[in-house]
Amino acid sequence: MDATGREMDRPAAADGVATQPIEVELIAVLAAVADGSPLVMTIEGGRALPSGSFGVEHRSLQSGLRAWVERQTGHTLGYLEQLYTFADSDRRIPSNGARAISISYLALTREERLAASQAAWRPWYEYFPWEDHRAGPPAQIAAEIAPQLARWAESGGDPSVRRRRAAIAFGLDGRPWNEEFVLQRYELLYEAGLIAEARRRLGDADGLPLGAPMIGDHRRILATGIARVRAKIKYNPVVFELMPPAFTLLQLQRCVEAVSGLNVHKPNFRRLIEQQQLVEETGETMADTGGRPAKTYRFRAAVREERAAAGTKLPLTRA
Amino acid sequence: MDATGREMDRPAAADGVATQPIEVELIAVLAAVADGSPLVMTIEGGRALPSGSFGVEHRSLQSGLRAWVERQTGHTLGYLEQLYTFADSDRRIPSNGARAISISYLALTREERLAASQAAWRPWYEYFPWEDHRAGPPAQIAAEIAPQLARWAESGGDPSVRRRRAAIAFGLDGRPWNEEFVLQRYELLYEAGLIAEARRRLGDADGLPLGAPMIGDHRRILATGIARVRAKIKYNPVVFELMPPAFTLLQLQRCVEAVSGLNVHKPNFRRLIEQQQLVEETGETMADTGGRPAKTYRFRAAVREERAAAGTKLPLTRA
DNA sequence: ACAGATATGCTCACCATGAGTATAAGCCAT
DNA sequence: ATGGCTTATACTCATGGTGAGCATATCTGT
Known part of the structure; x- marks a missing residue:
């Protein structure tokens, strides 16, 4: 954590590096299913997940989020669990550039008419079209993703490692498709520069970016949420919340x-x-x-x- | 878990919405196994988990923690995953009373001689003696825990609900023992005032508190970590990290x-x-x-x- | 009445799992 | 060296969950 290894013995103290204010923000992946389409609640025209500052007034993360979501949906929230805390050092609040830590939650509910007009349900496969295999593997995988990943594999690093990573993630070369690897797939595409969020940093790759983009790393958080539901559904009766x-x-x-x-x-x-x-x-x-x-x-x-x-x-x- | 809001002991903040500085701290549950005894790395004479401030200089939580742990143990860390982010509104840094958010991690390693003298491995069943069923259910459960929980069940709330909760958590009344319910058991004992950490708030109950205490909610975090390893070991080959x-x-x-x-x-x-x-x-x-x-x-x-x-x-x- | 659609029930083979037994190969004390 | 103790390793057998597919029931619409 620090140079000496002793810093950790003490609770966070005043000494050393001047503490820059850290923004703590809550982000919700709120999911529902309607008419065979899984939905996620979004704001800003589908470009962001609902989020809010973790203010002093909240008794706890959980209850604060629950109250907020229930106001938004007008429906009591069945299931709520913490997803992940994102805190890479380059995460910033867009508005003021402050360091941001985002604590994300996964919530499941039934689709309901929304009370607030800003929010809207969106099919989550808009953001991850390659994740819907109900009608067989999407043509996009063979037509666009596999070739572009193949080109990426040869373009740096250890090509055989990259090829295998791609094959495992997307079920190529006869490997089985594992529906739980949502995050791995997204991160692979990100690394390969195939999605819009990555191109903000990397130079443009060929072809169109894949799936609808979101601000910041919201799509990555959504991927984390989808992976969690897909895993949880197998050993925990959470489907019924939907x-x-x-x-x-x-x-x-x-x-x-x-x-x-x-x-x-x-x-x-x-x-x-x-x-x-x-x-x-x-x-x-x-x-x-x-x-x-x-x-x-x-x-x-x-x-x-x-x-x-x-x-x-x-x-x-x-x- | 936290029964009462203790907004009172908050340092007089600039009123209302003004953002009070929030301390972000990292806490590690570092586990190893030696000679049939599972161990956890502790500091302060076994009363605390290693922790440190999340400073600006860290590239990311994960890598900072990894480096720190590797210096401590002199051994490369095999496995590291985020555990949970604790952020109840009454969590405070002991030294200055600031609001604290703790991001906890679970790390698995082989036991190694420690580089730093302050840290020490401790058997984790010192903190949770009721969790070790290798020699059959510990006598302590029938002799102390069950009777005290029975008394607690009758002392408030809905007794039948409380009895059932206790029975499920501890495998009473012919129910099976589920080794994964580490956190539920700890929280139940906390609620019932049977462990030292709870008595700081509640009045004393009868009998001696159960297991060795830790500062703050470190024992709760340890319980979360143990539960996670116990669950993970079943479907993920993480044992080999130990x-x-x-x-x-x-x-x-x-x-x-x-x-x-x-x-x-x-x-x-x-x-x-x-x-x-x-x-x-x-x-x-x-x-x-x-x-x-x-x-x-x-x-x-x-x-x-x-x-x-x-x-x-x-x-x-x-x- | 008939086609088409969905609902619901049943069969059968296979394999992972729970439980227990049997044999092999070391060490140690007498 | 021998017999007993300990651990290692191999096998058996019944059971139940799972994958795959088929058969029948009960609607709607033409």
């Missing part, structure tokens, strides 16, 4: 598919949900599905604590 | 047991490690094991990228 109180199993499946960007095997998905007893029937059916009416279900809230019991991956001996 | 370059399978097993605080089924553990091809034989054997000499293994670094391929939990359709 669902209305009653829903059909296909709606639930479509929601999972929207988030993960992948297609799910219908019979096995139903079996999984049912055998894990995540839901219970409401007794109602929903008729306007285009086919046979579907039973509707609700989330079994009791699962949350039962889940306590679940899930070892270590081969234990019985006590 | 191991020497060559090791026997039993040593590896003991390391996992030390971290998780649980006993592992030996044949199945070996099968798991081998079939996942996490390791490869070195060709050497180790004789001083007290029995038949054991083959030694090394971690297959190639796994890290192969792991890219691994692990879906969603029932996908084939593309």
Whole structure:
């Protein structure tokens, strides 16, 4: 941390480097799903994530953010977790150039009409078109991304390392696509100068930049959030935060598919949900599905604590 | 966790919105394992985690912390990840009462002689004696914790809710013990006033406080770190960061047991490690094991990228 | 009535996992 | 050297979760 290694023994003190004021800002990745499209709440015409200063008036980060989001959406927030704290030394508040630390949060909710006019839901695949594989791998990957990454790989560093990184991230050369590597993919494209945010620093590369840009590193934060939801959805029943109180199993499946960007095997998905007893029937059916009416279900809230019991991956001996 | 707002003891700030300076501090949970005992690096006689101010000179949090830790341990740091950012409104720097935000990191390394004399490794179960179940559930749980939590449950709030919380956290009433609930257990004991840190605020409860205390909320941060390692060890080959370059399978097993605080089924553990091809034989054997000499293994670094391929939990359709 | 769509139920093979047993190869005390 | 102790290593067997696919039910619209 410092030259001697002893500085850390003391709590941050007055000595040494004059402390430049540090701005602490909160950034929210607020996600919802509507009609098979995953959405993120944005401001400034879709170019920024909602953010605010971490002022003294907030009792805690969490509750302050929750209150703010609930004012914005007019809907109580189901799920809120801390995402990551971004604090690279070159992060600056655009307005005054102060050093900025951004503490980001991930929030899940149902889509609701927005109370404030500045904010708007945007499909998150506008920002990451290469992340939606529900209709197969997007043509853009083979047509634009792979060739440009190949050119980047040969242009510096260790080409074989770069090629492998690209192949792992994007599932090239017969490797499987891993939907969780959202951040790695974004950072790779950034490094390769293929997205607009990177070109502010690097010289222009060929071709058009990929996906819709955002200010600062907001898109990177969004990538972090998407990666987190995609990972969490697998071992934690957070999907239900995105669902209305009653829903059909296909709606639930479509929601999972929207988030993960992948297609799910219908019979096995139903079996999984049912055998894990995540839901219970409401007794109602929903008729306007285009086919046979579907039973509707609700989330079994009791699962949350039962889940306590679940899930070892270590081969234990019985006590 | 923090029951009451203590806006009172805030130094008289310029009124209202005026931004009070916020101290940003880094805290490290640096873990190692030696001789079947998991260790954490501490300072101040084991009463604090190493911490330091986040100054302007640092390129980024991560690299600054890495450099500092490597000077302390004289060993390159294998693994470093951000843990959590603590920023409740009543967190204060002890010396000057400034508002403090602490960004905590988890680092894994092999135990090494320390370069600096102020720092020392401590067994982490000194701070959380109830977390070590390798010799069965600690007697302390049934003898002290359960009865005191039972008394607490009846003393306020909704007793049935409190009882269930306690039972889930500590595996009471026939519920299974979940080794990952380190933080929930600590926070429960804190709320119940059974640990020293809580008694600074609450009135004294009966009996002795549980486990060795730390300053501020360092023990809570340590709990967060332990929970993270215990979770991560299951789906990510981070254990190897705690191991020497060559090791026997039993040593590896003991390391996992030390971290998780649980006993592992030996044949199945070996099968798991081998079939996942996490390791490869070195060709050497180790004789001083007290029995038949054991083959030694090394971690297959190639796994890290192969792991890219691994692990879906969603029932996908084939593309 | 029939086509088309979705809902729902069921089968079957395979493999990871939990649990336990058996044999091999060192060391040490007698 | 021998027998007993300790650890290493290999195998078995039942069970249950998972991947993949098929079959039947019940709507709407023509």
